[in-house]
Amino acid sequence: MKLVTIVYENEIGMIEEFNPNNLLRENKYDLDYFDFNNSSLSDFLDYLDFQDCEDYCYICAGSPNRLIKLINYLNKMTSTNIHLYNTNFEKLIGPYNLELNEYEDIDFNALPLPSNDRGTMQLENGISAMISGLYPNNLRNNLIKHLYVENLNLLTNINSTIFSNMALNSCIYIEQPFNEIPDEENYIYPIFESENIKSKIDNNEFVAISKNKLEEDIKYTIDTGEVFNSNFISGYIDYSIVSELAFNNNRLFIFEEGIYQDYLRNIKITSNINAGYQEIVIKLTAINKPENLTNVKTPIYNLYPFCIRMLNLLKSEKGVFITPYTTYKYPPKNNVSDFHVIGIIKDDLSVVYSIKTGQFYKVNEQFIYLLEAYLKDELDSKEIKMELQDNYDYTLKQFMELIKNA
Template identity: 25%
Template sequence: MNSVIYNFVREDSGIIQSIAIKPKKNVKVDYFDFDNNSIEDFLDYIDFMNYSTYIFVCINTSYRLQKIIDFLNKNTRGTRIKYQQLDDFIKEHNARFEKDINQLLEKEKEKSNDVNLRFENGYKAYLTGMYPDSIPSGVIKHIFLEDISYFNKLDLSVLKSLSINSCIYINNDFEENIEIFAIVKKITDFNKIKKKFLSREEIITSLKDFVSSGIVEFKESLILDYFNLLGMSKLHSLTISDGAIFLDCQKKIKLSNKVGVNKFNLQNIFSILGEKLTTSKELSAVAKVYPIFVAVNASFNAYPVKFITPFNRGKYLAKEMQNSDLANFSWFGFKKGKECFVFNLKNRRLFRVNNLFLDIFEGIIKNEVDNDINQSVLRDVRRLLLENERSFTDIE
């Protein structure tokens, strides 16, 4: 077996992250992504690396880490996993670090997102079934438990499918004697999120209306179970209620009549249901990006918003878009009252423009530029789209 390895971690409101701390002394240091990998992935990884001991060195106070280590040690194939405070590590090894550790920790804090916003975004992902593509299919990020005691009834294979930073949602407070290694949040913490309830058929109608008009007809910030109802989710969340497991929040897509079903059976049922719910080819691409326009529309509650995108009719017809085209989709425009804007998705830059700019912009993104367009203005538009060096600009 290989020797001891250390992973320096910090905990923020239950969220555990590896941090880039490297001691000068010759000790082996590891880094692991606890957000996008499952517990099973971590166990497989340390088994493959054949470590004798894996030590989490916590640089601050942790209330979750020991619970996680206890669970890992019950399921590891040989590697012993331990917990150590940073001060104890420094004393044991008389450790010095390549960079000032306090400066490193300050940088880590600056880089980390606002934790409340992170929890809110996580709950929105649970509500919609829409998760980042970076998360492998089948890694479970969130579970709603109608009764907290259901956690101990989950099959071991399901528990191992959780990420270390997974979150359990509950209705009320729970007794601490129920041993849960996951983060636990009450859904009442997220009451301000405005949700639109639509059936699968109503979602499809809404998509078609957007393609023909460029308008989102409601002001809620998200559509409940959107990805689940359209067969686009990847089994990143579960709802457990009435002794059964559901894919969706509304408990319309049942995966199992038993809480204790294993992950293999859940995955099989999920795959079968996904084939039945698959979105039509002509709406597949726009369906993936429609939630972006829903969210932007909701942010301007008092104003009607008209979108200019490749997916919808405007001055020009909608462009035929395939899923493969989404990798290159980075710009869209919109009108808010008399104001015009274009937005870059990849660097999140917003530009205020005028009507002429927006007309030319639409022609460019749809490959429909008129021959009589003023070439000087056309160059300005293309230059902005290529360079966009400033975070905000006015073009008159």
């Protein structure tokens, strides 16, 4: 069996596959799609076995620098022949030529390439996730996205099963400066110095917060809708730990004295630097047992860091957030999870933010009032009908149209 996929490698070594549905002539090309962001090296090897794949071919748009290292590594690990071709269908890696005629009429120039700054954005988002411990909800638990290592010497002591269970698109940060990496070809993940991480903390872009202070701040936000960010921070160090939301375990910190769950080194997983992946997962499961947690967290704990980032983005020290979980005109509702817009009142400015598109929309006070009712399923309430009176149907229709398009 032969599987073919089209990929693009950006400037920081992240590899993205083109979804076959995005090709101009739908259903014409038989293309494979394997998610580099949410799958590990071990997952991919299992996938090849499951598919009974004899040949797996990457057609790469752009420069396949890291992809070449990955393919060379894979060819040592599997009986499947891994091939690499460029968009001119010139073979770069492979034991023999593949028959690829059916793909040669693809217009690669018409494919939707990622933006030029995508790699920079991925680095920024990744650093924020690694410092805070907050990763996307769709990311699988215990899939390692970031490995933070004290020095280069420790790399050779890390158990190989750790690397096998890192996401194919993940990276390693080294704390101590280095000029070159010995045996670099053996490491299939991008390696960066941690200078950007340390500078964000030294510059107070990310700060530590105690559990008690966080609970006080969040209770105030629930009661009033108000969020404060007087120092314009981007987030909190180890927020996932302090808030007790640390069930994803998508990062590891490895130091001479052991492996930790958190950046501040308050939770040591093991003193054994060479601990295997399964041993670490078992220990993390014990650490994160529900009975070890003091409170059942309300959904606002997930949303609160987002509110802090929004204030930083808006360059505002405080704002009132209209969400299902905060109080404005109506009491909070914690059983709401499916929403894509929130409201923000900043001084005399009211805006709606679309989580789906990342766009801000300037609105009036009435829209904010309706937005809260919408988020809390109160649009047909007596209060709303009295407020709008004869304009109820028309105003509601206009409102819902705007929400739909936001």
